[in-house]
Amino acid sequence: MxxxxxxxxxxxxxxxxxxxxxxxxxxxxxxxxxxxxxxxxxxxxxxxxxxxxxxxxxxxxxxxxxxxxxxxxxxxxxxxxxxxxxxxxxxxxxxxxxxxxxxxxxxxxxxxxxxxxxxAALAADGPETSAAYFIWRKPYMVAATGTFIDDMLRRAGFRNVFAGQSRYPEITAAQLAAAAPQRILLSSEPYPFGEKHIAEFREICPAAAIEVVNGELFSWYGSRLQQSAAYFSQLR
Known part of the structure; x- marks a missing residue:
């Protein structure tokens, strides 16, 4: 079972x-x-x-x-x-x-x-890109240090702007603006982020590239990992 x-x-x-x-x-x-x-x-x-x-x-x-x-x-x-x-x-x-x-x-x-x-074959193309990875809305919650997602972000070539915090902290719009990530990744799960949410984050970080990403390939730690490295390569 x-x-x-x-x-x-x-x-x-x-x-x-x-x-x-x-x-x-x-x-x-x-x-x-x-x-x-x-x-x-x-x-x-x-x-x-x-x-x-x-x-x-x-x-x-x-x-x-x-x-x-x-x-x-x-x-x-x-x-x-x-x-x-x-x-x-x-x-x-x-x-x-x-x-x-x-x-x-x-x-x-x-x-x-x-x-x-x-x-092992996943090579970062150039310097790390700063990123924030969101798992929830109302309140905003991100993946930080001590999570599987954080490890996946690093392997995908991203620097987690909230690495100084632990696990899944709540953050404010002001904290996100201050962190100024180059990329904002909105997970497809557990919160169902969609295209309609991108404008909301663009108001906070106008200079960031914002997109919805496949949350399963960042957080499922079983056989679905077979697809993750190729997906990360495309994402970069």
Whole structure:
């Protein structure tokens, strides 16, 4: 059973579809994930009777994406394995460990090696570009130091203007204007930023290049990382 969308996709890509008995309502990749397995609630609100009925041999979750109270309740009854991922090396380690735990060790090792090679080949074109990466609106929230997104930004050739702050801080329009990033990246998730929001940020930072980016390729730390390096290269 998987409690995290990116790790659900990983399990399917490792050829383990028939072993997956439960996923969350946010497990949108692959498209058939929520029809092949039972939906057991969200990432932060599990439906415990459904999980009990499925009696999973292993539950795979994540320290940040799942909630402590729910995980603590599951640990009492089932084997639970939690990932804790803030960097690419930690993501690759998770892929290998999940493969080992779920019986797809060689396939997972090959996948991790391919992702590692794609990032090794990602060369920044020229000096770093200063950037701010937004994940939320009202209040404005950005990805800062200690997040997986921050690590991805650096590997993509960006310098995070809010690297001096921790995790996902709230910031004001005045702070954004003072930081004066060259690029403002609006994530497609978890907040559904769209083209209509670009004008709002242009008023704050008229000189910045502003665009909506694929949030999954910055924040999903499973097999979707296969697409990230090429996307970052195009983005630069």
């Amino acid at each position: 998987s409690l995290v969308p990116s790790q659900t996709e990983l399990l399917f890509d490792l050829g383990l579809a028939e072993k997956i008995v439960g996923v969350t309502k946010f497990c949108t990749h692959p498209a058939e994930a929520r029809t092949k397995a039972t939906v057991i609630g969200g990432t932060k609100n599990f439906i415990f009777p459904k999980i009990a009925a499925l009696s999973p041999d292993l539950i795979i979750g994540n320290k940040e994406e799942n909630y402590r109270v729910g995980i603590d309740e599951l640990i009492v009854r089932f084997p639970v394995w939690l990932s804790d991922i803030n960097t690419l090396p930690e993501a690759l380690d998770m892929i290998r460990r999940v493969g080992f735990l779920a019986g797809a060790k060689e396939r997972a090792q090959a996948l991790a090696a391919a992702i590692d090679a794609s990032f």
